[in-house]
Amino acid sequence: MSRPPGSAWRRRTGFAALATACLVAVATAVAPVAAAQPSRDAPRACGPHPALSRSVHHLVAHDRIAGAAVLVTGADPDAPCARWTATDGVAELRTGRPMNTTDRLRVGSVTKTFTATVVLQLAAERRLSLDAPVERYLPGLIRGGAYDGRRITVRQLLQHTSGLPDYLDAPEWQHIERLRYRHFEPRRLIARALRLPRPEHTWHYATTNYLVAGLIVREVTGHSPETEISRRIIAPLGLRGTYWPGDETRVRGPHSHSYFTGDDGRRVDGTAWNTTFGGVGGALVSTPADLTRFARALLTGRLLPAPQRAEMRRTVAADPDRLWPGARYGLGLISSPLSCGGSWWGHAGTVPGGHRALVATGPDGRAVAVALNEVPATLQAEQDFLDIVDQALCESPSAERTPA
Numbered sequence: 001m002s003r004p005p006g007s008a009w010r011r012r013t014g015f016a017a018l019a020t021a022c023l024v025a026v027a028t029a030v031a032p033v034a035a036a037q038p039s040r041d042a043p044r045a046c047g048p049h050p051a052l053s054r055s056v057h058h059l060v061a062h063d064r065i066a067g068a069a070v071l072v073t074g075a076d077p078d079a080p081c082a083r084w085t086a087t088d089g090v091a092e093l094r095t096g097r098p099m100n101t102t103d104r105l106r107v108g109s110v111t112k113t114f115t116a117t118v119v120l121q122l123a124a125e126r127r128l129s130l131d132a133p134v135e136r137y138l139p140g141l142i143r144g145g146a147y148d149g150r151r152i153t154v155r156q157l158l159q160h161t162s163g164l165p166d167y168l169d170a171p172e173w174q175h176i177e178r179l180r181y182r183h184f185e186p187r188r189l190i191a192r193a194l195r196l197p198r199p200e201h202t203w204h205y206a207t208t209n210y211l212v213a214g215l216i217v218r219e220v221t222g223h224s225p226e227t228e229i230s231r232r233i234i235a236p237l238g239l240r241g242t243y244w245p246g247d248e249t250r251v252r253g254p255h256s257h258s259y260f261t262g263d264d265g266r267r268v269d270g271t272a273w274n275t276t277f278g279g280v281g282g283a284l285v286s287t288p289a290d291l292t293r294f295a296r297a298l299l300t301g302r303l304l305p306a307p308q309r310a311e312m313r314r315t316v317a318a319d320p321d322r323l324w325p326g327a328r329y330g331l332g333l334i335s336s337p338l339s340c341g342g343s344w345w346g347h348a349g350t351v352p353g354g355h356r357a358l359v360a361t362g363p364d365g366r367a368v369a370v371a372l373n374e375v376p377a378t379l380q381a382e383q384d385f386l387d388i389v390d391q392a393l394c395e396s397p398s399a400e401r402t403p404a
Contacts, residue, residue: 055086056068059381065373066093066267068089069370070086070392085101103256104241104287106275106285107291109207110346114294117303118229118232120312121232122220124305124308137215138219157212165197165206167208181274203319210281226280241286242285242286244284252285259374260354291359296365314330324386334348338393344362356371356372362393368393372385
């Protein structure tokens, strides 16, 4: 999921679509924000990171994001200054509680990387084939009209090259806030997608793909995909802040609230939401620390053998209208170039209530998780968000010991 709510719930992760959204956006009422504060979990031994802190502050003060938090972990967890943070703004507008890096948030489409990992684990166990048609596992699910499950492979689902449309593009989702407390079933959402026109481009980001992949996991294992992801990833890695909310609309434990702009131009608290519409394509709740732990475990081989990791990193060019210029998509992984050379690997996510998350690892093994409680509303704000990722992964290690 990568679109915030509003009168048209337009995509704001893609630059071209962002430009369209900005032309019709209503100015957001600006609430006072807390000054930048050191996170309560920042290691005392680490020196300041002034450039990163300035960038996070800019996102709040200039781009009008309610709150932003960044957690960076070094490649060696035992090294001095292995973790550092930058936070600004507020986790909750009503109380003014400062943003921090320990709160839970809805991570949206970052969920897709968890789902893709389990599919690849099953491929490694030879319980499914990436190049087998969907029809082999789910006979008759995708049939009729422009879509045929006999011609769509599991790989194409994970890579968004299946040609399936996104059910979130259906007209009824243009006012998604009206649907925020409804329960949705994957098969009904998939059926709705199949009544939509075929996408124009070969690569088309669609949560529909991951709902189908989740049904394949259920068929192959006999368990729900949520159960398999919990058993194979969440529990073994000790991701204690990560869970499936199901129909529960609140976020458990300490969490940042999330905000979106209503039709009247005012900020609306969107924290309470039924995210069954995202399912295994976007429903997870997590924390920045859990996301960086997952990302490093995935890309260092703890979760997948080398052949499956290589498959995951075989990318195709992504449509910049749906992601951003330079982005490429593998199997549940985004690759994006870094200004210091090489690329980061990870995923971004957005939920309609306003949370925006991104987790990435750089070439040297450093990982970063960024948590916002409001979706960037302009092209420049989205670029500033992505620049924080680049800065966190490209910053010289010498900055870790910069004297105060």
